[in-house]
Amino acid sequence: MERAISELSKLPGIGRKSAQRLVFYLLKRPEHEVRTLAEAIVAVKENILFCSVCFNITETDPCQVCTSEKRDREFICVVEEANDMLAIERTGEYKGLYHVLGGALSPLEGIGPEDLRIKELLRRLSNDTREVIIATNPNTEGEATALYLEKLIKPLEIKMTRIARGLPVGSNLEYADEMTLTRALEGRVVI
Amino acid sequence: MERAISELSKLPGIGRKSAQRLVFYLLKRPEHEVRTLAEAIVAVKENILFCSVCFNITETDPCQVCTSEKRDREFICVVEEANDMLAIERTGEYKGLYHVLGGALSPLEGIGPEDLRIKELLRRLSNDTREVIIATNPNTEGEATALYLEKLIKPLEIKMTRIARGLPVGSNLEYADEMTLTRALEGRVVI
Numbered sequence: 001m002e003r004a005i006s007e008l009s010k011l012p013g014i015g016r017k018s019a020q021r022l023v024f025y026l027l028k029r030p031e032h033e034v035r036t037l038a039e040a041i042v043a044v045k046e047n048i049l050f051c052s053v054c055f056n057i058t059e060t061d062p063c064q065v066c067t068s069e070k071r072d073r074e075f076i077c078v079v080e081e082a083n084d085m086l087a088i089e090r091t092g093e094y095k096g097l098y099h100v101l102g103g104a105l106s107p108l109e110g111i112g113p114e115d116l117r118i119k120e121l122l123r124r125l126s127n128d129t130r131e132v133i134i135a136t137n138p139n140t141e142g143e144a145t146a147l148y149l150e151k152l153i154k155p156l157e158i159k160m161t162r163i164a165r166g167l168p169v170g171s172n173l174e175y176a177d178e179m180t181l182t183r184a185l186e187g188r189v190v191i
Numbered sequence: 192m193e194r195a196i197s198e199l200s201k202l203p204g205i206g207r208k209s210a211q212r213l214v215f216y217l218l219k220r221p222e223h224e225v226r227t228l229a230e231a232i233v234a235v236k237e238n239i240l241f242c243s244v245c246f247n248i249t250e251t252d253p254c255q256v257c258t259s260e261k262r263d264r265e266f267i268c269v270v271e272e273a274n275d276m277l278a279i280e281r282t283g284e285y286k287g288l289y290h291v292l293g294g295a296l297s298p299l300e301g302i303g304p305e306d307l308r309i310k311e312l313l314r315r316l317s318n319d320t321r322e323v324i325i326a327t328n329p330n331t332e333g334e335a336t337a338l339y340l341e342k343l344i345k346p347l348e349i350k351m352t353r354i355a356r357g358l359p360v361g362s363n364l365e366y367a368d369e370m371t372l373t374r375a376l377e378g379r380v381v382i
Contacts, residue, residue: 084364091373133379138358150382164357164378167329169370171359173275179360182282187355187380188324191341 053124055100055117057082065089065098072096074130078121078149080104080137088135096133099124104141105148113148122152131159138165244315246291246308248273256280256289263287265321269312269340271295271328279326287324290315295332296339304339313343322350329356 001023009019026034050056051063058064065071065085075096079085085098101116125132134149136142146162153160166184167176176184192214200210217225241247242254249255256262256276266287270276276289292307316323325340327333337353344351356374358367367375 079364081365087364087367087372088376091369091376093373093376133376134382135364135376137363139361139363146382160382161379162382163375164355164380165360166355166357166375166378168359168362169356169368169374170330172328172330173270173278173326174272176278177360178282181278182284183360184354184357185279185282185284185324185326187357187378188352189355189378191325191337191351191353 050100054098055082055102055120056085056098070095074128075133076121076124076129076131077133077135079135080142080145084135084137096131101136101145104136104145106141106144116145118149118152121149125153125156125158129158131161133161133163135163138163241291245289246273246293246311247276247289261286265319266324267312267315267320267322268324268326270326271333271336275326275328287322292327292336295327295336297332297335307336309340309343312340316344316347316349320349322352324352324354326354329354 004023004026005016005019008014008022009016011019014022026037047059048057049059049061051058051061051066053062053066056063056065060067072095075094076099077085077088077094077096078099078101079088080101080103082100085100088094088098099117099121101118101121103111103116105111105113105116132149132153134146136145150160164187165180166187167173167180173181195214195217196207196210199205199213200207202210205213217228238250239248240250240252242249242252242257244253244257247254247256251258263286266285267290268276268279268285268287269290269292270279271292271294273291276291279285279289290308290312292309292312294302294307296302296304296307323340323344325337327336327340341351355378356371357378358364358371358375364372
């Protein structure tokens, strides 16, 4: 039981107390239910792989986005993680392809360019690429990564854009932090 | 005492319980302290007025921003409230003038164009105005107000811009709401 608690508490967002609660819950469930859960966990590792084109998580390779005929192949949106790609997909506004870097540059955590799918991104760029949209997170690591990509891609003379930093929809100027407000002013658009 | 509680609970963010707590607090303070507070409250109304140019709150008319020689008179930033102007001032990035509308259009609350300082804004625009920055809040009322101003100012052929809607600095794509993410994609900037 101690082993189950310590294994579960390694999961993100699950502390020792939550892990204990989960173990007590599992103890009360019928055996077949617990077995189904364990099998589903193993199946994650067995059936899910990374798309060899965009490095999205997928059950088929290449992934559904990369093989879809409805997607516009002239656009590549670069994100840090597969989660970010899902967030953009939920908007239903983007019809291009993606490239999942697998993280962001972070000297503090020892993550350098060779740890990310950067050369794979460069290899994907061609004369058919009309725009590369850098959608890394608007935080320190994401901005550093955007800057690094800019230096690599700029010489190829492919149009590069960065998602807008500004005030979230539905928010208030009064409560915006200064950096965001500065970005919102700098990035103002002509109407 | 009942009157004090009911007067205090009319203030924004102060409910009946907080008002009661305040009254009990005041009861325990020496009389001169309570009198100083009451005088300060009356002084707000007596000494603070609206700038006759930009409608910012001020103790001198015109206000310090409108009379400053360091401000760039070619730019007018339109905000809903004086608070919003203070928020932009805190960034230290904007050197132009302001215009405080005194609110935003809201049919639900019965606030129409005649309740805002819109005609006063139009009267301020001249050949010297190079850009009008619409910095109303990125919510329903603020956007409606921006649209209304656009219709009025567009025919004057003065450059109009809107502060950027997008992801706040330091945030994460994964947790961004869909509208904000859509705006961040639409408003992407060439790098």
